[in-house]
Amino acid sequence: MFPSARSAVAALLLVPALTHFARESAAQERAVLTESPAGTHAVVLTVSAEGTITPRVGDEPLAAEMRATYRFRTSPLPVEGEGPTGRRAVRYYDAAGLEWKVGPESTYARLRGSRRIVVATGVPTGVTVLSPGGPMRFGELDLLDTPLDPLLIGGLLPAGSVSVGDDWTPPDWVGPALASVEAIGENELRCRLTALTDKTAEGSFRGKVAGETDGAPLTVTLSGTFTFARDAKIITKATLTQKVESSPGPISPGPRLTFTADLSRTPEAAAGPLDDDALQLAREEVRTPESIKAAQQVELITPWDARATLDRDWRFVNQTAQAAVVVQMERGVPVIAATLRPLPDGEKGEEPDAGAFERRVRLTLEKTPGKIDTTATLDVPDEADAGRALLLVRVLGQNADGEAEVRDYYLLADGTKRAEIVFSYPPEKEADVGELAFPLLDAVRWR
Numbered sequence: 001m002f003p004s005a006r007s008a009v010a011a012l013l014l015v016p017a018l019t020h021f022a023r024e025s026a027a028q029e030r031a032v033l034t035e036s037p038a039g040t041h042a043v044v045l046t047v048s049a050e051g052t053i054t055p056r057v058g059d060e061p062l063a064a065e066m067r068a069t070y071r072f073r074t075s076p077l078p079v080e081g082e083g084p085t086g087r088r089a090v091r092y093y094d095a096a097g098l099e100w101k102v103g104p105e106s107t108y109a110r111l112r113g114s115r116r117i118v119v120a121t122g123v124p125t126g127v128t129v130l131s132p133g134g135p136m137r138f139g140e141l142d143l144l145d146t147p148l149d150p151l152l153i154g155g156l157l158p159a160g161s162v163s164v165g166d167d168w169t170p171p172d173w174v175g176p177a178l179a180s181v182e183a184i185g186e187n188e189l190r191c192r193l194t195a196l197t198d199k200t201a202e203g204s205f206r207g208k209v210a211g212e213t214d215g216a217p218l219t220v221t222l223s224g225t226f227t228f229a230r231d232a233k234i235i236t237k238a239t240l241t242q243k244v245e246s247s248p249g250p251i252s253p254g255p256r257l258t259f260t261a262d263l264s265r266t267p268e269a270a271a272g273p274l275d276d277d278a279l280q281l282a283r284e285e286v287r288t289p290e291s292i293k294a295a296q297q298v299e300l301i302t303p304w305d306a307r308a309t310l311d312r313d314w315r316f317v318n319q320t321a322q323a324a325v326v327v328q329m330e331r332g333v334p335v336i337a338a339t340l341r342p343l344p345d346g347e348k349g350e351e352p353d354a355g356a357f358e359r360r361v362r363l364t365l366e367k368t369p370g371k372i373d374t375t376a377t378l379d380v381p382d383e384a385d386a387g388r389a390l391l392l393v394r395v396l397g398q399n400a401d402g403e404a405e406v407r408d409y410y411l412l413a414d415g416t417k418r419a420e421i422v423f424s425y426p427p428e429k430e431a432d433v434g435e436l437a438f439p440l441l442d443a444v445r446w447r
Contacts, residue, residue, distance in 0.1 A: 030161040031193075033201050035154035036233040037076050037089075040268040043150055045070040051257035053102050057248045064257065068098030070146065075274045077119065077282060083173040084122030087151045090282035091118050091129075092273040096143060109143040117273070118144065119282045119295075120151055124173060125213075126180045127151050130292070132281045135299040135309050138316035145180070148224070148240045148261040152177050156191050156205055156226060157235075167192040170205075179209040179220035179242070186210035189222075200236075201228040214315070215333050216249025224261075238263045250334050251317045251327055300324060304342035306419055308443040314338070328436065336425040336433060338440055343411070343418035352389050352413040360420075361393045361409045370397020370407065389413040390441065399424070406430065410441060417446045 047068040052061035072093040079088040096111040115136060118129040127149045130136065155174035162168065168191055175181075175189040189207030196202075206223040224240035240261040248254040285295045293311075300308045303321050310326065315334075317325040323341050327334040346352065358375055365371075374394035391411040399405040408423040421441060425433050 028163060029196060030163045031196055031201055031230065032161045033157045033193075033203075033228050033230075034233060035157055035228075035235065037154075038233075040073055040075045040271050040274050041150075041234070041265045042268050043070070043072050043074055043263065043265045045146060045148065045150075045261065045263045047098075047146055047148075047259060047261045049257045049259045051244075051255065053257070054248050054254040056253070059248070061254075061256070062103035064100070064102045064255070066098060066100045066257075068143075068146070069095060071095045073268060073272055073274055074120075074150065075271070075279065077279070077286070079121070079286075083171060084124055084126075084152065084155070084177045087122035087154075088286065089120050089151055090274060090279060091120055092116055092278070093118070098143060109139050111140055111143060112137075115140060117278060117282070119285055120144075120149070121286070122151055122177065124176060125182050126177050128296075130285060130295040132285050132295070135297045137299045137301060141298065146261070147178070147242055147259050148238055148263050150235070150238075150263060150265055153226060153235050153238050153263070156203070157228065158191070158193075162193045164193055164196050175207050175209045175222075176211070178240075179218075179222060181209050181211040181213055181218055181220060183212040184209070185212075194225075199230060201230060202226070203228070213246070214249050214252040215329070216246050216252055216254065218244070218246040220244050232267060234265060236265050251315060251329075300326065300340075302340065302342070304419075305447050306340065306342070306417070306444055307447065308340075308440065308445070310440060310443060314440070328432075335429055336423060336436060338437075339422045339424070340444065341420045341422075343420055345416045346413065346418055348416055350416075352391055352411055352418065354391050357391050357409075357411045358393055361395065364409075365395070365397070368397060368407070370395040370405075387415045396427075406433075408433065408437065410437070412441060412444055414444075414446060419444060 049066040051064055053064040054061045072091045074089045074091045077088040077090055079086060093111050093116045098109050100107045114133045115131045117133060118131045120127050120129050126145060129144050156170050158168045170189055170191055172187060175187050176184050187209050189205060191203055191205040194202050194204055204225050208221045210219040212218060220242060222240060222242045224238060226235045227237040229236045242259040244255050244257050246254050286292050296312045297309050298312050300310060302324050313328060314326040315329055317327055323339055325337060325339050328336040354377060372393060373396045376392045378390040378392055380388045380390055393409040395407040397405055397407060404427055406425055406427055410421045412419045412421060423433055423437050
């Protein structure tokens, strides 16, 4: 055998051994997957949902489906803290819109152009947003409350080095934040590394979170995948399938829905709208607890041209052509409700009629029993509020469950405009209502 032939045979014999060694080395390679986002990234997120929604206890479930698309640029902001609260970013939304179809009705939501820039901050139940452009509306907050938020998915990554086939449990905050569950009863989430190359690491996750949200029991099962770019140190792709099951609660319907979400994130060479001025503006909004609280106010817009800017402690329940309802929650239970209703306009220069308003309240007692305890005309001392007047009729009665309830009926007059605002609460909450009612009443204005 010629030397060249012998060399060729030896090389062939070595191929299986080298291949096996390469596979074994790849399988044994360990990697540290630590997220460290820097600069500006472009994000595309699509979300869909199908299933049923039960509006209230005793109602029949309605077929429901949703489609949503989000395109935005994002840049991290420094923030102190661990877990979800240690994550913050400024975003510029090029597009954000969704369509819900529940039964025969369709609703649409879009983000106003003046609110395209937002600051997103992690919280235990997901992500909260505020805008340097001014108060967000309740519908905009719901629109931007999405599954698979890129601010949270880095929590899926392992704390130490891993190799293919390894699995791990992420921090306890990750499951509830991804599932948007408030009170936690069950929290199981496991992740696994499924592939590893020089450039990427791929993983999967699966889990279940159960507890309560808005006072209603909620169970969420979730599974998905992610791709981690080792050089960029970010998750560049992720998918999620999330099944949500809940019964109707005190302020929320009962969904049985399956959500699917797909996310992609790529580096942007230029900052675009997220330039130094935009970043500085965003930093100022979150500089102190006081500035955050001011920026977190939310705007309620009614069909009868009244609006109010409220603290975010008020939770939106529903709105029709004739009423808007917001509530304060305590341990998952609504303890103070405020119902706003339009009243017929008065004549120019006409004072509100206290007797007529009391008679109106007496008519309501036929359906919601009680007795009138107090009537009063209240001062509106601010000179800037000239032309505004406030009447009060307090009723002591019971709620639908037969429990003691106080109902404060206010007639708010502003020039010719009139509105009725009713606060309902248990007697022991009277001191709290005193602190909440007047800021809300003062916030109600007409366009």
